[in-house]
Amino acid sequence: MVSERTEASVDLVLAGRYRLLRPITRHRVSTLWRGVDEVLARPVAVRTLERPETVEGGKDAYLAAAVLAGRLAHPRIASIYDAAEESGLPYVVSEWVDGGSLAALLAQGPLEAPHATTVAAQVAEAMTYAHRRGVAHLDLDTLNVLLCADGSTKVTDFQLGALLRAAADRTPPPSRGEDGVLDPAAEARDVRSLGALLYACLTARSAYGGEGDLPAAPTRDGALLSPRQVRAGVPRELDAIVAGILLPGRSRSSIPISSATDLVAALARLPGVGTTSRPSEPVPLARPERRRVTRWLRWGVPALLVAGLGAAALAAGYSIGELPRPPGAISPLEAPASAVPAAPDAGASPTLTAAARVVAVSAFDPPPGDGQERNQTVPLATDGDPSTAWETVLYRTADFGRLKDGVGLLFDLGSAVKVRSVEVAFAQKGLSVQMRAANVRGSTAADFRVVAEADDAGTRATFRPGAGTAPARYWLVWVTRLTRSGDKFKAGVAEVAFGR
Helix, strand or coil, X not given: CCCCCCCCCCCCEXXXXXXXXXXXXXXXXXXXXXXXXXXXXXXXXXXXXXXXXXXXXXXXXXXHXXXXXXXXXXXXXXXXXXXXXXXXEEEEEEECXXXXXXXXXXXXXXXXXXXXXXXXXXXXXXXXXXXXXXXXXXXXXXXXXXXXXXXXXXXXXXXXXXHHHHHHHCCCCXXXXXXXXXXXXXXXXXXXXXXXXXXXXXXXXXXXCCECCECECCEEXXXXXXXXXXXXXXXXXXXXXXXXXXXXXCCCCCCCCCCHHHHHHHHHCCCCCCCCCCCCCCCCCCCCCCCCCCHHHHXXXXXXXXXXXHHXXXXXXXXXXXXXXXXXXXXXXXXXXXXXXXXXXXXXXCCCCCCECCCEEEEECCCCCCCCCCHHHHHHHHCCCCCCCEECCCXXXXXXXXXXXXXXXXXXXXXXXXXXXXXXXXXXXXXXXXXXXXXXXXCCHHHCEEEEEEEEECCEEEECCCCCCCCEEEEEEEEEECEEEXXXXXXXXXXXXXXX
8 A cells, every 4th residue: 555645835844843834946856945943943945855756766865865965064065954754755954045046146247256266265165075075066056056145155955956957857867976985976077067167157158058047158169168268357377277177188277176175275376366345245035937047946955964953952052051062172383372452441442454355254153053143243343333243142151051162253365364463343341262264264163273362352452373373364263252241141243354
């Protein structure tokens, strides 16, 4: 006897907590829903698989891919919270990302070279992280790179996109190798996709054709034209990087790229990498459906199981403060210098003047945090107005409920910069703060070395890195102890400026 399969519909509640609110896109194989997690009271994306028989390997292969992708915990990778089956209906619950796809932005025209480089570098960092853990994406394109409201990127559809695209196109999915072991062919596929993504950013053309609204890239005698041949003003260095991936051996100036790590390193060597006047404005989530434009939403803005468990534990930490502090201490490369007061604590701090330009800034709340630390107020830390501030959520104790080591703001200066001082205006006195730095965007605080620190800081402090501190691109203002606000605790950063 064959059991009756549950039909996905509005107000259906899965696992007793995920309520389907409205369909966003319907696909021949599956449907993406806007939903709500009624336990944690947060929006989620839910992808229901209505025709699992069309996926090679069926529902088991689909759920296994979700579990594999769910092991990835990185700020540049959207999170998968849950993957299960209920009454014959497989589903994946994912992070809901407010923002639009890179493809939708490029439909308005190409990006300036520094902005294109920043996007490509962030995606390459995410891919480097995944590849080191034996997980390939297999379907990377501009449709599954999302631009968040703070100007940062999130990559979606690891593993899942390839399965669903193959089901829709009735083609075999690419091999992903064994769990935890990166298949060389899968890695090469991802690297080519990274090259095509950078090509698209620079030209608003698709190197492989048919990607969202992007027209196919032009060719000459059957060969793809380089970005500089398509669009004037593309820097030679970027053209050489793209050629090294997509057009190997065609030019003596091409830079060989065989891995995501190679791409991160090549982009980091460029002068002024990532400089852009402001983060790109997010493209509205709901857009008119045009030819294949919905592929960026099709599988549901995915991300990770670990983050869902971390969010639940974090909520418990807020309430009872009884979870043990995880280890996170590192041995700095050099002894950190002390932070020194920059001005008496009298009234509002004056506006800080930056000598090093900040390309992008984002909240930094790595696991066991959930990555959401009042992200919408992050721009207030660099708006030139010390009366406004980014603030953390409220915690029960000064040590974050003993759940995590800290939370902070991550600043991207675009390229490695020799910083002599960092001025920070705080919204409260009494915080304990570390200044950390690195040349590669890490996923935990331990990935950044401590270069200066302050205990019981005033409302304004100047952090002076040690004389031996090397130039760095990424600078992390890492708060390790909060200050009281009523009957709870929080931290606030009003302004940050970097002096060279």
